[in-house]
Amino acid sequence: MSLIKEKIYQSHQHIKDQIALWKASGKKIVFTNGCFDLVHVGHVLYLESAAQLGDILVVGLNSDDSVRRLKGPTRPINDILNRSHVLAALASVDAVIIFEEDTPYDTIHTILPDVLVKGGDWAPELIIGSEVVLKNGGQVLSLDFVDGYSTTNIENRIIRQRTI
Numbered sequence: 001m002s003l004i005k006e007k008i009y010q011s012h013q014h015i016k017d018q019i020a021l022w023k024a025s026g027k028k029i030v031f032t033n034g035c036f037d038l039v040h041v042g043h044v045l046y047l048e049s050a051a052q053l054g055d056i057l058v059v060g061l062n063s064d065d066s067v068r069r070l071k072g073p074t075r076p077i078n079d080i081l082n083r084s085h086v087l088a089a090l091a092s093v094d095a096v097i098i099f100e101e102d103t104p105y106d107t108i109h110t111i112l113p114d115v116l117v118k119g120g121d122w123a124p125e126l127i128i129g130s131e132v133v134l135k136n137g138g139q140v141l142s143l144d145f146v147d148g149y150s151t152t153n154i155e156n157r158i159i160r161q162r163t164i
Helices: 012-024 041-051 064-071 080-089 106-109 129-133 149-163
Strands: 029-034 054-062 096-100 115-119 139-143
Touching: 012 029, 012 054, 012 096, 012 106, 029 041, 029 106, 041 054, 041 139, 054 064, 054 080, 054 106, 080 096, 096 106, 106 129, 115 129, 129 139
Parallel strands: 029 054, 029 115, 054 096, 115 139
Antiparallel strands: none
């Protein structure tokens, strides 16, 4: 089995078992989430910063259906296979858990990370699952947002170039 595939979890029970092993060995678990449709330097820098907050970085990844509900019928541009494998291939990412819901609330409740992070466009008190993490003694942080990088900007640039 490839090392990348080993980092991708399809069920809450499967990752829950792995999280228990990590926690039993004293590892600090960091969790973040997103669609990560077209991974760009902003994502890479953000994930590296998140990983530095603990020992294990777990990324919750919206399923294709979840992305469509959130972003519209033309998204995601890359399917779940592509998005999950690209994330899992990053050195800063230790695990990717795919979730079907519109929010990662159930996933966060399952993992109970020590640190919950989102990008700077999210105020900590508005981050989904923050109350669960805080109640469990964890931290909730909003990391600096890397301006100028977004999947929507890339998509719009592609559309503009096609119309020239």
